[in-house]
Every structure is written in C-alpha cells, then in structure tokens.
Amino acid sequence: MNNFDYARASDVAEAVKLKAAVPEARFIAGGTNLIDLMKYHVEQPRQLIDISRLPLTKVEETSAGGVRIGALVPNSTLAYHPVIESRYPLLASAILAGASAQLRNMASTGGNLLQRTRCAYFYDVATPCNKRTPGAGCSAIDGLNRGHAILGTSADCIATHPSDMCVALAALGATVHVTGASSERLIAFADFHRLPGDRPDLDNTLRADEIITAIELPAQGFASHHSYLKIRDRLSYAFALVSVAAxxxxxxxxxxxxxxxxxxxxxxxxxxxxxxxxxxxxAPDPQAFGRAADILLKEAKSSGHNAFKIPLARRAIVRTLTQAANATPQIQAIKTIR
Structure with missing residues (x-):
C-alpha cells in the first residue's frame, strides 16, 4: 500500500473544502471497496479524507411522502429499517442479496453508489485496463469475459457495475443529493452512473469537489408487488451474473x-x-413479460464467453416479473428460486 496523508472532516463543509484542496484525495467511510483497491495498488490516493463521523446517518420521511437516507447509513441498518422494510421492501431485499453480513455492517449507503467494477483485469495492475489507465487497452474484450457486460458497452470497456442496492434504487427512481464547494444539487439516479464510452475511468457524474450527502426515495415504493432476483455462480457472497429488480x-x-x-x-x-x-x-402474464424482456435486451451483444447472459437475462426478467405480479418476492434467506 502506498503512503498517503490522512484528514478527518468534522462536517460536510470541511469535507468538501478538503477535497477541493486535493482533488486526488478520496473520501473514506466504511472502506469496504477502497481499502481493497489500495492494497492491490489500483487506487493510490494522495490523501484519505475520513467522513465516517459526519452527521449523515438518519433515515427520515420527507414532506413529499418519500424517504431521505443519509449517505452514511450502514447497509445493514438500511435493510432492516422499519420504514424501508415496510414501504420499500425491494430495496431491503436487494441489499440483503449483496456481500456478507459483516460487509453490510460496514458499507455505507453513499459508498455503495461509488463501488468500482470487480473486473479481474481492473484489479490486476499487470494487465492493460482503460478504466485503470486510460488509453492502455481493455484486456477483457479478448480475454476471459464470462462475467462482463452485454449492454451499453464500448470499444474501450465491457466492465459491469457490481452493486445490488443500486439496481433497486434505479428501479425505484431515487434521487442523489450532493454537495460541492459552490452549491448543492440533485442528480436523478438514472443520470448518476455513466456508460463507459471513451472514458471508462469515469464511473459517475460527480464533480471532483462533490460529496454524496443523501439518497431520496419517492413516495411510491411498490410494497405489494415487487421482487429482486439475483443469479450468481455461488449461492452467497458472489456478484451477479444477472440480477433483476421488478x-x-x-x-x-x-x-x-x-x-x-x-x-x-x-x-x-x-x-x-x-x-x-x-x-x-x-395483463401481468408471461407473454407481456417476455415482450418487455425482448425490448430491454434488444441491443444486447456478447463478447464471447458471456453469450449465455442474454437468454439468462430474458428468463430472469420473466421470472422476476412473475414473482412481483404474484406477490411472491424472492426471499434472500432462501436461495431456491421461487
């Protein structure tokens, strides 16, 4: 691990000021992804800014009927929060499908949005990777790409985003609250993460001096008819080959x-x-669900080893929509697909 400076922010304004002074610095809260990246020399920040003690740990109902989730709410706290369990069970289910209990206890809500890809070539500094070193090339395109993307890819990157929680937040139409040196702004969740294009090193649309302060959910939580299905190689502690939030x-x-x-x-x-x-x-039937799946996957293309993902995704979409329609959501503690 490289040497780095350390600073602890006492409030959001100080965190933003510290980041603006050293754009190459990184915020650290739970550290469940960043520390791994530093150990593998993928990330070598000049400074770590500790934000773990900022007052961003509340889950509060909004005047519009939704819920505002502080960026430092631990994943485990959020998954079992009574408001989330009752009104947004899709989000609770997606969180419980990810990582392990120990990691969920440490991982923060804001940090979950900022996870880097789990592409093996991204983690291996001995191999070319445009996401790690722009212009170096993409080893995955002609390499072992079984777990890689089938939608929204580019000639520079076929990596996937690893989060389960973010899939549910996308389906729910969440909004991200951020604060920068000069202003605060709201980012629609659909606009927060980027497709790779010719700059796969840029994962999201945050500016260099901005920090996530909260995620806001709209009033509609689809509590009665929902499901989160995660298809993976192992029954637990594995990233999704395909996951569906319906x-x-x-x-x-x-x-x-x-x-x-x-x-x-x-x-x-x-x-x-x-x-x-x-x-x-x-009508909520397999025929309608299949048509929706075909539209969703219309532009899907494989890179070789991941061709199986296209029919797998179609079946998963139909199955998850059927679970939602029948009000029989996938239970994360029971790995058998319902």
Missing amino acids: ALDLDGSQIREARLALGGVAHKPWRNQAAEDTLRGQ
Whole structure:
C-alpha cells in the first residue's frame, strides 16, 4: 500500500473544502471497496479524507411522502429499517442479496453508489485496463469475459457495475443529493452512473469537489408487488451474473405502472423506459413479460464467453416479473428460486 496523508472532516463543509484542496484525495467511510483497491495498488490516493463521523446517518420521511437516507447509513441498518422494510421492501431485499453480513455492517449507503467494477483485469495492475489507465487497452474484450457486460458497452470497456442496492434504487427512481464547494444539487439516479464510452475511468457524474450527502426515495415504493432476483455462480457472497429488480402497480387484472432494472449486465444499473411502457395496460402474464424482456435486451451483444447472459437475462426478467405480479418476492434467506 502506498503512503498517503490522512484528514478527518468534522462536517460536510470541511469535507468538501478538503477535497477541493486535493482533488486526488478520496473520501473514506466504511472502506469496504477502497481499502481493497489500495492494497492491490489500483487506487493510490494522495490523501484519505475520513467522513465516517459526519452527521449523515438518519433515515427520515420527507414532506413529499418519500424517504431521505443519509449517505452514511450502514447497509445493514438500511435493510432492516422499519420504514424501508415496510414501504420499500425491494430495496431491503436487494441489499440483503449483496456481500456478507459483516460487509453490510460496514458499507455505507453513499459508498455503495461509488463501488468500482470487480473486473479481474481492473484489479490486476499487470494487465492493460482503460478504466485503470486510460488509453492502455481493455484486456477483457479478448480475454476471459464470462462475467462482463452485454449492454451499453464500448470499444474501450465491457466492465459491469457490481452493486445490488443500486439496481433497486434505479428501479425505484431515487434521487442523489450532493454537495460541492459552490452549491448543492440533485442528480436523478438514472443520470448518476455513466456508460463507459471513451472514458471508462469515469464511473459517475460527480464533480471532483462533490460529496454524496443523501439518497431520496419517492413516495411510491411498490410494497405489494415487487421482487429482486439475483443469479450468481455461488449461492452467497458472489456478484451477479444477472440480477433483476421488478416492481408493479396493479389495477385489478391490468398493470398500471411497471419498473424494471437489471444488474450484472452493464457499466451501470440498466433501465429502459420503453420496456416499462410496453407493460402499462397489459395483463401481468408471461407473454407481456417476455415482450418487455425482448425490448430491454434488444441491443444486447456478447463478447464471447458471456453469450449465455442474454437468454439468462430474458428468463430472469420473466421470472422476476412473475414473482412481483404474484406477490411472491424472492426471499434472500432462501436461495431456491421461487
């Protein structure tokens, strides 16, 4: 691990001031991803800014009927928070599908959004990687790419975003609150993470001096009809090959509104408004779900070893939407797919 300076921020304003002074610095809260990256020499920040004691640990209801989640709320606290469990069970389920209990106890809500890819070539500094070193090349494209992206890829990167929580936040239509040196702003969750394009080293749209302070959920939580299904190589403690967050608002025998997001398939949680729109007014049956899946996966392409992900994703979408429609969500403590 390289040498670095350490500073502890006492409030958000000081954290932003410290970051603005040293743009190459990194914020650290739980450190569940950053410390690993430093150990592997993937990240070599000049300074670590400890934000673990900032007052960003509340889960509060908003005047608009939604919920505001502080950026430092631990994942485990959020998953078992009574408001989240009752009103946003899709989010609670997605969190419990990820990592291990020990990691969830340490990982922060804001930090979850900032996870770097788990691509093996990104972690191996002996191999070329455009995400780690822009212009170096992408070893995964012609390498072992079984776990890599099938949507939104570029000639420079086929890495995937690793978060489960973010897939649910994308489906729920969350908003990210950030504070910078000169202003505060809101970022729609769909606009927070980037596709790789020709700058795969940039994971998100945060500015150099900005810090995440909260994530806000809208009033609609789809508590009655939802499911989060994660398909992986091992039954636990593994990243998704394909994951699906599905949520439905039913009006009798018709779908009034649908939300659908995929994980493990792109550089960011993947949503397609057209796929959701095609479900509106339809009966919640496998035929309608299959049509939505076909739209969502229309642009999917493999890089060789990951070709199986395309039919796998289609089956997972239909299965997860069926679970949501039947109000029989996948239970994360039970690994058998319902």
